[in-house]
Amino acid sequence: MNNNQRKVIGIGETVLDIIFKGGQPIGAFPGGSVFNAIVSLGRAGVSTTFISETGNDRIGDQVVSFLRDNGVNADLVNRCPNGQSPVSLAFLDEHNNAEYLFYKDHPHDHVDFVYPDIQPDDIVIVGSFFAVNPAVRPQVMGLLDYAHNHGAIIYYDVNYRPAHKNDVMKITPNLIENLEFADIVRGSREDFETLYRKSDPDKVYTAEISFYCKKFVYTQGADPVVVRADGNFRREYAVPETETVSTIGAGDNFNAGLLYGLIRYGITKDQLDRGLAPEEWDKLVAYAQLFSNECCKGIYNYVSKEFGEKLL
Secondary structure, three states: OOHHHOEEEEEOOOEEEEEEEOOEEEEEEEEOHHHHHHHHHHHOOOEEEEEEEEEOOHHHHHHHHHHHHOOEEOOOEEEEOOOEEEEEEEEEOOOOOEEEEEEEEOOOOOOOOOOOOOOOOOEEEEEOHHHOOHHHHHHHHHHHHHHHHOOOEEEEEOOOOHHHHHHHHHHHHHHHHHHHHOOEEEEEHHHHHHHHOOOOHHHHHHHHHOOOOOEEEEEEOOEEEEEEEOOOEEEEEOOOOOOOOOOOOHHHHHHHHHHHHHHHOOOOHHHHHHOOOHHHHHHHHHHHHHHHHHHHOOOOOOOOHHHHHHHO
16 A cells, blocks of 8 residues: 555544643643544644544534644544533643643533544554543444454554543453554553553563553653563663653654654554564654654644644
8 A cells, every 4th residue: 555545543532621831721722642643643744534522512613623724534523412522621730741630521422433444554543541431432342343354553552541540440341452452552651550550661561461462662751662562572762852841742642653653664564463673663663752752842732733744
């Protein structure tokens, strides 16, 4: 397949992120974990589709028009007629790390959609609590099964936050199914401390991931990225220093950069299944870090349009 024809399809929540610094709001931007990655990929010229739901209100209007303005196909964003769009408040501390409060008023989750066109070597990205939420499990499971049967690469960003630590037992079967479907799993130290009370990347890979998925990327803020793959492969990548304005979206854009690298270097599902060479992992992580650093330079949740144009 021509790399220019490969698509990235994301499914996840949409929220309006209202960002506070020093107790005062400094901006409001459409967001959501997979949403942020998809917008950055759209800005980088990748063919993208986003599947979600939002309210039939002014925020919902803003979300849909924002996706389309950034080159993302928003035809599968379901407008919930009786609920308000979710809002999140992000409070930046002195180190520009964020603490969140979420407000959601949907009467129920359903995310009705027809399956998008998925071809071999397209990429499907799922992540965060949305990916394991029992309320939307039939839809997420259906998409993963459909993508797998159509030869897509499935990328799973665990992104499991402490706010849901009391739900771990309830969502574990869904988590394991996601790991089984995934061709690449990415997670942070915070995710695995919450899920497994483990913070050592090698122990997490050996005990919790490798049985289900052989490709594992472990991030830990300013500490090195660790990649484990196909049993014995292990490599660490130092995180470049950058002038951080906000860490909101840093992990989401790490995902976007890695997916961009898969397309840019023409890495197919068959190649992933056979195993990547060390220099291929080097290139993928370089793009992941490039996107993540770019996102941290501003208060937005995505890479800048100028950055995306330079890539083109």
